[in-house]
Amino acid sequence: MRMSRLFLRTLRDDPSDAEVDSHRLLVRGGFIRKVASGIYSWLPLGSRVLRRVERIVREEMDAAGAQELVLPIAQPLDLWERSGRDTAYGPLMFRLQDRKESWFCLSPTAEEVITSTVAAEYSSYRDLPVNLYQVNWKYRDELRPRFGLLRAREFLMKDAYSFDLDADGLQASYRAMYDAYHRIFERCGLTFRPVEGEAGEIGGDVNHEFMAVAAVGEDDFVWCRSCDYAANVEVARRRVDAPVGAASGTSAGAPDSERWDSSRRMASVSDPSAEDPAGASAMEEVFTPGLTSIAEVTGFLGVEPSATLKSLAFEAGGRLGLALIPGDRELNEFALSRALAPTPVRLLDDADFAARPSLPRGFIGPHHPDVELVVADPSVAGRGEWVAGANRADHHVRHVVPGRDFRADRFAELVTIVTGDPCPSCGAELSVDRGIEVGQVFQLGTKYSEALGAHYTDEAGEKHPMVMGCYGIGVSRVVAAVVEEHHDEHGMAWPAAVAPFDVHLVAMPGEEPAAAAEALYHELRAEGVEVLLDDRDARAGVKFADADLIGVPVQLVVGAKGLARGVVERKVRATGERDELPLGEVVATVAAALGSAAQG
RNA sequence: CGGGGAGUGGCGCAGUGGUAGCGCACCAGCUUUGGGUGCUGGAGGUCGGGGGUUCGAAUCCCCCCUCCCCGACCA
Numbered sequence: 001m002r003m004s005r006l007f008l009r010t011l012r013d014d015p016s017d018a019e020v021d022s023h024r025l026l027v028r029g030g031f032i033r034k035v036a037s038g039i040y041s042w043l044p045l046g047s048r049v050l051r052r053v054e055r056i057v058r059e060e061m062d063a064a065g066a067q068e069l070v071l072p073i074a075q076p077l078d079l080w081e082r083s084g085r086d087t088a089y090g091p092l093m094f095r096l097q098d099r100k101e102s103w104f105c106l107s108p109t110a111e112e113v114i115t116s117t118v119a120a121e122y123s124s125y126r127d128l129p130v131n132l133y134q135v136n137w138k139y140r141d142e143l144r145p146r147f148g149l150l151r152a153r154e155f156l157m158k159d160a161y162s163f164d165l166d167a168d169g170l171q172a173s174y175r176a177m178y179d180a181y182h183r184i185f186e187r188c189g190l191t192f193r194p195v196e197g198e199a200g201e202i203g204g205d206v207n208h209e210f211m212a213v214a215a216v217g218e219d220d221f222v223w224c225r226s227c228d229y230a231a232n233v234e235v236a237r238r239r240v241d242a243p244v245g246a247a248s249g250t251s252a253g254a255p256d257s258e259r260w261d262s263s264r265r266m267a268s269v270s271d272p273s274a275e276d277p278a279g280a281s282a283m284e285e286v287f288t289p290g291l292t293s294i295a296e297v298t299g300f301l302g303v304e305p306s307a308t309l310k311s312l313a314f315e316a317g318g319r320l321g322l323a324l325i326p327g328d329r330e331l332n333e334f335a336l337s338r339a340l341a342p343t344p345v346r347l348l349d350d351a352d353f354a355a356r357p358s359l360p361r362g363f364i365g366p367h368h369p370d371v372e373l374v375v376a377d378p379s380v381a382g383r384g385e386w387v388a389g390a391n392r393a394d395h396h397v398r399h400v401v402p403g404r405d406f407r408a409d410r411f412a413e414l415v416t417i418v419t420g421d422p423c424p425s426c427g428a429e430l431s432v433d434r435g436i437e438v439g440q441v442f443q444l445g446t447k448y449s450e451a452l453g454a455h456y457t458d459e460a461g462e463k464h465p466m467v468m469g470c471y472g473i474g475v476s477r478v479v480a481a482v483v484e485e486h487h488d489e490h491g492m493a494w495p496a497a498v499a500p501f502d503v504h505l506v507a508m509p510g511e512e513p514a515a516a517a518e519a520l521y522h523e524l525r526a527e528g529v530e531v532l533l534d535d536r537d538a539r540a541g542v543k544f545a546d547a548d549l550i551g552v553p554v555q556l557v558v559g560a561k562g563l564a565r566g567v568v569e570r571k572v573r574a575t576g577e578r579d580e581l582p583l584g585e586v587v588a589t590v591a592a593a594l595g596s597a598a599q600g
Numbered sequence: 601c602g603g604g605g606a607g608u609g610g611c612g613c614a615g616u617g618g619u620a621g622c623g624c625a626c627c628a629g630c631u632u633u634g635g636g637u638g639c640u641g642g643a644g645g646u647c648g649g650g651g652g653u654u655c656g657a658a659u660c661c662c663c664c665c666u667c668c669c670c671g672a673c674c675a
Contacts, residue, residue, distance in 0.1 A: 012624055012636065013612040017668055028611095037667065092674075109675055143601085143673055157675080218674085349672095440675075472675065509633045541635040548635090559634060569634095 003534045007044050010546050020216045022483035023148025025492050029549045038145025038153030048500035053478050054135050056187045057158045064180040066131040066160050071110045077103035079112040083451045094139045106139035111448045114161045119454035129169050133160035149480035156476040162469040170467045177441050177471040181210055189495030195221045196231035206443040211435025212481040221435050222417045226428035234334040237413050239422040281399040289394045292362025294327040309386040311364040317343040321373035324366050324380045329415040339375055339412035365389035366406035376408035377415050436481045444468040492551030493574040501532040502594055504552035506543050508559035517558040527591040
């Protein structure tokens with residue numbers, strides 16, 4: 001491609017609405033342009049990257065035995081009513097009416113359509129298993145589109161659906177996809193990690209999310225430094241018999257005396273002033289005027305945050321409940337929801353507190369008379385006594401002893417895992433990192449096959465629902481994730497496999513360089529190399545800056561100085577390494593390097 | 601949905617009642633010729649939309665729309 005003809009305008013200034021590097025650079029480099037909030041046009045350079053990612057996805061999906069098809073984007077809403085996801089998605093779905101006023105939606109995913117499609121065609125055990133996929137645009141009317149391509153309302157997604165006879169078959173299908181995903185993300189040049197995930201609206205049981213490690217990611221995930229445990233923070237756990245306060249002792253800088261010894265789980269060692277629970281002091285009310293935060297209370301009373309009890313009020317099934325966690329920890333709301341499932345849980349908000357004067361916000365304690373359900377993190381039982389709210393405005397109580405002064409109706413892991421917590425499987429230290437969710441694999445089961453009638457008849461003539469799995473990859477999101485990982489202050493630095501071109505051939509000003517570059521352009525293309533030729537009538541500085549911004553992995557600079565010595569300069573964009581190639585060897589050397597890179 | 605902010609030429613921005621400006625980009629020319637060169641000239645804007653106040657509105661008032669940020673939410 002000749003840059004003089006390429007539909008491209010690079011920007012010298014950063015777009016004002018771009019917050020993250022991928023968004024900023026993709027716009028500056030002329031890869032994408034915003035059309036509406038969360039909706040982008042893919043200009044030629046961006047389109048080329050997208051196609052290369054798609055190609056990798058298709059190759060690996062095909063290799064894993066999946067078959068490509070194309071499903072509609074506009075889907076009848078009644079299909080979604082049959083699965084119940086019409087209401088589950090709610091306003092997240094774009095909806096539209098045709099001229100006959102029938103309702104449609106723009107597909108956010110395609111379980112309903114694929115399941116009804118398979119149900120219509122297949123009915124025998126002889127037909128299964130089958131795995132079908134598509135690469136198609138998806139729509140989600142996000143509350144808040146953000147970060148350019150990372151949270152868009154229109155995005156390109158590969159979605160695959162497997163149909164098996166039974167759970168064993170599903171395991172095999174799932175495993176094949178799990179392995180294919182590793183190859184796909186590796187080929188795209190991403191540093192990633194599969195983690196146990198939350199099911200979300202899709203439903204189902206076992207699932208993994210593939211996280212591209214990135215500071216701008218919207219998901220926190222936990223991983224163990226010594227074993228292979230890894231999970232989205234929403235579902236992450238810590239070792240249940242963990243010594244209370246271990247995490248705060250290391251991460252919050254508490255003195256050693258604050259640490260708990262797992263062999264002595266009772267409170268006596270935690271606080272020199274604490275007494276043995278057996279003979280613990282009675283609860284003692286303390287005047288704490290206006291001190292509603294943990295930090296204020298601990299500062300005022302001279303205790304560690306880990307010695308305070310956080311009581312969070314919630315409503316579940318019409319009942320008032322309290323979630324109890326140590327004061328130095330944050331509540332994992334997903335964990336609370338899981339603990340009370342299927343009853344929906346809602347933390348009380350400002351309006352609720354205003355309506356319930358008996359609940360003095362900031363001063364709530366675990367022994368509140370109105371509370372009908374107390375759910376406590378296991379660590380709450382591990383400490384002999386606590387500082388807690390007194391259920392009276394401007395008052396706290398100390399020497400609150402679990403079992404004596406309050407009790408939990410239920411124990412469940414409720415705290416959000418932080419770096420330093422013990423791994424649930426091996427006990428070693430966990431770390432928390434941020435990631436971009438670029439893919440997810442689910443074991444769905446029979447939810448959709450039952451709702452939409454995807455059954456098969458077995459050898460004995462009995463009917464069974466097909467056992468399904470579904471597997472997504474955010475193709476457009478992968479593009480952004482790759483830029484997040486592969487860029488520097490000058491611009492993008494694409495991994496060869498997904499770069500818009502293989503080689504950026506830069507002709508320096510002058511007639512001789514132009515002619516030499518022209519010749520190389522033809523020779524390289526004859527070797528199958530995809531070349532971007534900068535044949536523009538522009539200054540050298542402009543060309544160099546654009547080449548670094550666009551980020552094609554190899555730059556070949558043809559200039560008068562080099563030509564006088566019979567050489568062309570080569571620069572590797574990612575590393576900045578430069579060397580010189582004799583003019584006569586350029587084509588063979590570059591083609592060979594690309595060939596070996598493609599194999600590796 | 602709650603809170604905050606912004607809409608002025610393709611991009612980035614200035615302009616607080618008196619005839620719309622700057623930088624970049626774009627066009628023409630000169631200059632320059634290995635890291636966004638310097639100069640000259642030029643084209644390009646119903647100042648988000650509607651209503652109002654005023655002799656006069658980008659500017660003040662009202663309504664609406666769009667976009668961005670924080671939060672809630674999240675294949």
